[in-house]
Amino acid sequence: MELVIRPQRGVVPTVAGEEILIDPVTALAGLQSAIGLVKKAAAVANDLGGLGVMIGRMYDAKSQATKAMVETKRSGNKSNFGVAMQIENALMQTAKLESELELLYMQTGNILTWNRIKARAAEMDREDAHLARQAKADEKKRKEKEQEIVEIAFAAVFIFLVAVFAIFSAGELIDFCQKTGRCG
Numbered sequence: 001m002e003l004v005i006r007p008q009r010g011v012v013p014t015v016a017g018e019e020i021l022i023d024p025v026t027a028l029a030g031l032q033s034a035i036g037l038v039k040k041a042a043a044v045a046n047d048l049g050g051l052g053v054m055i056g057r058m059y060d061a062k063s064q065a066t067k068a069m070v071e072t073k074r075s076g077n078k079s080n081f082g083v084a085m086q087i088e089n090a091l092m093q094t095a096k097l098e099s100e101l102e103l104l105y106m107q108t109g110n111i112l113t114w115n116r117i118k119a120r121a122a123e124m125d126r127e128d129a130h131l132a133r134q135a136k137a138d139e140k141k142r143k144e145k146e147q148e149i150v151e152i153a154f155a156a157v158f159i160f161l162v163a164v165f166a167i168f169s170a171g172e173l174i175d176f177c178q179k180t181g182r183c184g
Helices: 024-044 048-075 080-107 111-180
Strands: 010-013 019-022
Touching: 024 048, 048 080, 080 111
Parallel strands: none
Antiparallel strands: 010 019
């Protein structure tokens, strides 16, 4: 069964790097559906490796639901309590399923695989956080550079206007001196 999410409100990155809009209710429904599918598949699975795709989809749905809820909150159309409740309930379901999956890996003698999965995920999370910090720093530098350019442009315009005023004033002073003969 394929997890289908219809684009509507929150922002979710796609494979091509573009962002699409997704309705948070649809995203949460997708997450709940993915959790249900993983639970059903885990109950009948002979091989944990076969669950990988479904588990991946569940975590993708979790990420999409969280991002959609955060984006909805930013839009100002939902209450803090409602958004917090929906996010925390979705995260609670995912954490509960993760505990069940860890137990399943333990029961089948694959706890080392589970530990490697968790370590790889933690490493990827650290890398994502580093890239986000780097992108934020790059954006800050870009804005500072733009601000510097704007300040330089204003300074150049100001100096130009002062120079024009000085030249105009000098011309008027010379005219006044020539007309009245009192300058010097």
